[in-house]
Amino acid sequence: MNNKEFQTELAQRLGVSQKRSAELMKGYVDTLVQQLVDTDELPFFSMGTFEVKQKEQRIIVNPSSKKRMLVPPKLVLNFKPSAKLKNKYKDVK
């Protein structure tokens, strides 16, 4: 399902216009993203948590030129599904 289908579904369920549901979606996602910048753990309803983690710097070797490079540390966003959701999808066949 893509974003547009999600919006349509949401509009139907809430009984609001497409435009309004798109607004709501965008509003919610924007709120999430704003919070993400300030914190490194963020709940996503009961579906899980978003986590910001720091990946340590590491040395890589270019296999063809054998040059050693130092890759700097970086921050990445992970999603950790809740146990409830995980179990729900485990049984999907």
Added chain:
Amino acid sequence: MVKITNTSILSAFRKQVGISKVGEIAFAEAFQSIFEEALLRDKILKISGLGTFKLVPVESRKSVNVNTGEEFEIASHYKLTFTPDVALKDKVNEPLAHLETVELDSDVVVEKVVEEQVIHQNTSDETQEVAHLQDDPLQKLTEQALELKDILADIQGLGEQVEIQQPAEEIENIVLSDQSDLSDLSDLSDHSDSSGSSTSSDQSNLSDSQQKLVSAQDIVAAINREDTAPNSKQSKVWIGVAIILFVGIVGLLVYQNLDFFTSSPKNELNTPIIADTEQSLVDSTIQIETDSILAQELKVDTTEVLESQILVDSSLSIDKTSPIYSEQFPDLFNQKREYTEFVDTVTLNEGSRLTWISLKHLGHKDFWVYIYEANMDVISNPNSIRIGTKLRIPKLPSELIDANNPQTLEYAKYLHDVYVKK
């Protein structure tokens, strides 16, 4: 750090879009159920601004219960993965986005390690202490990264982002200064290399190297004066480190030249070695020490030396090594080493290392220098030997390869420096 809950997110959301509390709850419920159903149906869900959620199949696999040791099978199932949008990914990484991949020059690192050894051998306790401080540049970077992490955590707690740039710039500066130090080092080692080769190549360079020695001594004096000034700030530590390394190199230079002066009367005896390819035997490094008892035992024969000199003249073969003589070591080491008896032959294959062969056959990896000495006719550069080369493992007097005697190890390291620097 304040823990953010669903409630706080939703209240911020309510303010932003202007929705009633009832509507908000309805939205939350609808959102969750659509999310779960969409994933069940399509196995993929894209939410713009956030990313893609995907159900990925995991194949069944065997596992073992760690408590009972029983084998059991983990059934195939789906797991939920999330890939953030590029925009979101960049936003999350914003505090560290300015960091770039740095290329490491491995040669420089190796040189630095060798020079550190020299420092440990030649300088006083005080300088050794400082040399310990000066570790691998990588480790420094890691420390910086940890510092940065701490600072970031603090800043994130306060919700301020502006100051993040500051420590990052510091890191860059340190990286830069590190690199410049390294380049200094390579300059210095070039210098010492060139002078080292000039001393070993020809005696006519003696006056030349004397001059260099004088200038080096001047520099040492100048450095010592600088060194006594108080180094309070951290930035000065770098200068200190550079100075210490320089002192070490100058010390080595002086040391090599000392060899020349002290042994110059004997130089005629001390000269060449021939790799006699016809007999596949190496008349190796010839070192003569007059007072040596052990040397007498091994019957150092001056006529043989003369013969070999004649051979050198007639065959015009190239000297592969210079005699190694040092007053620092006892007479045991400063004697002629002949490699006529061999205990084993090793054929090099890919991944072979002289040090490993040495560890296997001679009991310690530092004794590779003797294998090198015994095989100088087939090894031109100990750092790169052709695959397939057959190496003969020489039979050595047991006191020379006594791994429990620190002096033998020290001497082997000294030889290592001589051969590697050559």
